[in-house]
Amino acid sequence: MQNNILICGVGGQGIVLTSKLIAATAMSKDIPVMSAETIGMAQKGGSVFSFLRLGEGLHCPMFAKKTADLIIAFEPAEAVRMLPYLKEGGRVIVNSHPIMPVTASLKGSSYNGSEMLGYLAEKVNDVKVIDGEAACEAVGSPRALNMVMLGQAVKTGVLPFGIDEVEEVMAKTVRAQFVEMNSKALRLEI
């Protein structure tokens, strides 16, 4: 059993922690893990990604196009950018809130993400759109987006563990004052 998961978004959205928690939870169940992510200059407002692979017999932390079981996208255009990696019948979870790059502001672009969400709906059978802003409001923190997305990813059943196991690892990983907020975000009903 192998899982290929792709997490993508824009620098600063908490993608690295999401990836780390999935990896640590898999490790806690003795499942081998490999991952690769964007580090360096591109993090400054650029598109960032994390490739994550779980299972036996892995050679390489990245995977080929059309082989991801699940894409967790923190931004609509980034979901579309990474869509070529999704396998036939793979699933997508996407935050609907767009992040406008400086280049778009300068050009007076009207990018608002809706065209991207439309394209995803047309191309992918199983796409779940999350209103990230509303979810963060419900949790009570603008920094809860990554845990909301992770909770929804676990609910797909694609990952080889459940929400209790993720929560246990999260509680050991993040600082004590954030545990309660993160638990609420992980378990948020949407």
Added chain:
Amino acid sequence: MHSEFLMGNAAIARGAIAAGLNVVSGYPGTPSTEVLETAAKCNDGGLYVEWSVNEKAALELGAGAAYCGARTMVTMKQVGLNVASDPLMSLAYIGVKGGMVIMVADDPGPISSQTEQDTRTFAGYSKLPCFDPSSVQEAYDMIQEAFEYSEKYHTPVLFRPTTRVCHGYASIVVKDEAECKRVEPEGFVRDPSKWVIFPRLSFAAHGAIEKRNAELSAVFSGSGLNKVSAGSGKVGIATHGISYTYVMEAVKALGAEPAIFKVGTPFPFPEEAALEFLKGVDEVLCIEELDPVIERGLTFVCGKYGLDKKIKGKLTGDVPAAGENTCDSVRGMAAKALGIEDSCCEAANDAPELPVRPPVLCAGCPHRASFYAVKQAMRGQKSVFCGDIGCYTLGNAMPLDMVDTCLCMGAGVNIAQGIGHIQPDTKCFAFVGDSTFFASAITGVINAVYNQADMVLVVLDNSTTAMTGHQPHPGTGRTMMGQVVDKVNIEQVLRGIGVKFVETVDPLKHGEAVECVKRAAAEKGVKAIIFKSPCAVLVKGKAPVKIDSGKCINCKKCINSLGCPGLVIKDGKAAIEPSLCVGCGLCGQVCPVDAIGGG
């Protein structure tokens, strides 16, 4: 033994510690930085760790420790090796007593570097043994072997992972603390015939090095560092590093079983292992990143032994000359070479136009304010703006557009002088960050003062090495051993060199900053402005500013002059993105109708 989930760079540091590391020095640079940082984090007090002022200093310090019998590691990125190459070339002749590994991270792509140079080629040029790991686990294991070889053969060795190994993560098997080696250095033993380089010594050493490398080629061939796996068919694949893992994934997906030659020691090239591999095939595809090192090695072996084999790769146009490989590109190349029909990687591209996201200066970055102040002050005057290496290279982006040149660490200050001597009517500016100033710009300023240049040096002092993740440097007053020390004062350094005009200004006070630039530009000779304001990522930001919609005339001057990610267009009007704005207040000073306030 136990298993841990580690980044490649962390695994390298942990492997070095398991090998009995005594000293580690280096200079930050993506993708190498986390090696030294991990070593510092794991330091139980028995290790000496430092961020040196540059790679040359780091390597020379490491050499001194290795002369004493200490196990030393020096870390840098590939372009850092250029800075360290002067001591390295000579050290290859002198040799070491304690194991010395020079950890140089290469960056195919390049993803965050100026060049696509290949440290494997540098290994051949400097005649030093080179180790090329392909995975996080192998990096951990291989660096321990690298120390053993270094000590046994009394030579520094190169260890060169690439970005995808450095920044890949994997759950790997590591040694428990009790299993790690401990090394007690013997100390420096005086012997001028050994440690003092002279032409006669170099002549003898050259002969000995060539003899040793021939011997090492045979030793490496018989070791597990290079792997030949037999396969079916007459086409084989030779590969290395992360590309080896792409090849393994590709042949699995294609259902093929070609012979594979994995080269873990590109120099000295393992000739005997190559011969064994070539025996079973008629044709070889060399899948490499950066230089065609294996391809040249195999072509040489074929010529030397009179073998009638076809060697393909970058030199024959079968593998792209530049850029990094991917799972998909390698699968495509392998399928073609093996004669397998494969259409998996071809995806229809009917996606809507995607917003491009080039890296930008952060919201509230003081560099933006510095560039904007110089731009305003020099409006209408003939000027050239020489940039340098660091976050502030991003000052090239629109709308600031304030970087006319960028070459390598510390080059800007000298390039500005060269332009000034040819175009005396041009105001020549050189921008340099604080860490880069200490690393390699001070000699350039001395050159400018002594040789009567006419230029303005602008030091962008944000009190950290921001681009690589906030490492300390001589101006920060902190060391990697946890000491709080006297800061080296940039203003005093400049005055000591003989720069008469030195002013320190807060770039976020826009009016004062512009006036200062105007004063500096009007003077003759070498002038220096220090724009001092801390990195926006390191200080707790103020509350986001607010736009008074009653006052805003929707001219968008704030957006169009500054290009700050904290300023966006919402419903056709300028708006603040509260999750990014740190309340630096620069946009408020730019607004012609005073509509932006707070912060």
